[in-house]
Amino acid sequence: MPAITAFYLAVLALIYAALALQVIRLRRSNKAAFSDGGNTSLRNAIRAHGNFMEYVPIITLMVAMIEMSGASALRIHLLMGALVLSRLLHPFGISAAPNSLRFQIGRVGGITVTICLLITCALTILSRLPLGDFADEISSQAIAVIHFLQVIHIILTL
Numbered sequence: 172m173p174a175i176t177a178f179y180l181a182v183l184a185l186i187y188a189a190l191a192l193q194v195i196r197l198r199r200s201n202k203a204a205f206s207d208g209g210n211t212s213l214r215n216a217i218r219a220h221g222n223f224m225e226y227v228p229i230i231t232l233m234v235a236m237i238e239m240s241g242a243s244a245l246r247i248h249l250l251m252g253a254l255v256l257s258r259l260l261h262p263f264g265i266s267a268a269p270n271s272l273r274f275q276i277g278r279v280g281g282i283t284v285t286i287c288l289l290i291t292c293a294l295t296i297l298s299r300l301p302l303g304d305f306a307d308e309i310s311s312q313a314i315a316v317i318h319f320l321q322v323i324h325i326i327l328t329l
Contacts, residue, residue: 173238179251180231186258187227190220212266219262226285230254233292240299250288257284 197213198204207214231254238247257280264277 173235173247175244175247176231176235176238176251179234179255182255183227183231183258186255187220187223190216190223190262194220215266216262219265222261222265223258226289227254227258230285230288230292233289233296237292237295237299240296242295250292253284253288257281257288260284 194213194216197210197216198208201208201210201213203210203213207217231251234247234250234254237250260277260281262277264274264279264281267273267277
């Protein structure tokens with residue numbers, strides 16, 4: 172079990188719960204059962220909640236795979252710590268005025284860290300895959316498909 176990733180995932184789940192509770196609180200206070208009811212604060216809370224859900228699962232899954240492949244504990248702490256930081260920054264900046272310092276740190280900083288994590292994790296996973304074996308398997312499968320299609324062609328033209 173990827174224990175380090177699991178620990179951070181539990182922390183992220185608590186952050187996600189806080190974001191969900193914020194949406195619920197604002198929906199109730201604005202009497203907006205659906206959508207955002209035209210309320211900017213509610214719209215921002217919905218986006219912070221949704222944005223969290225758009226990025227956290229795939230990055231966490233990739234970090235878990237990296238951890239299970241034998242990466243150092245320090246590397247996993249750095250990756251997951253950066254994810255927690257980026258997901259805390261985003262809601263901080265989403266309610267700020269565009270181009271303000273808070274916006275730059277929260278929104279721009281948060282998404283920059285998140286995109287860097289996506290790319291770093293993806294490249295790390297790709298670098299650890301036995302791509303030579305994968306390429307051999309793909310070519311073998313392609314040849315088998317071609318032979319199968321040739322047999323089908325012969326049967327259909329009899």
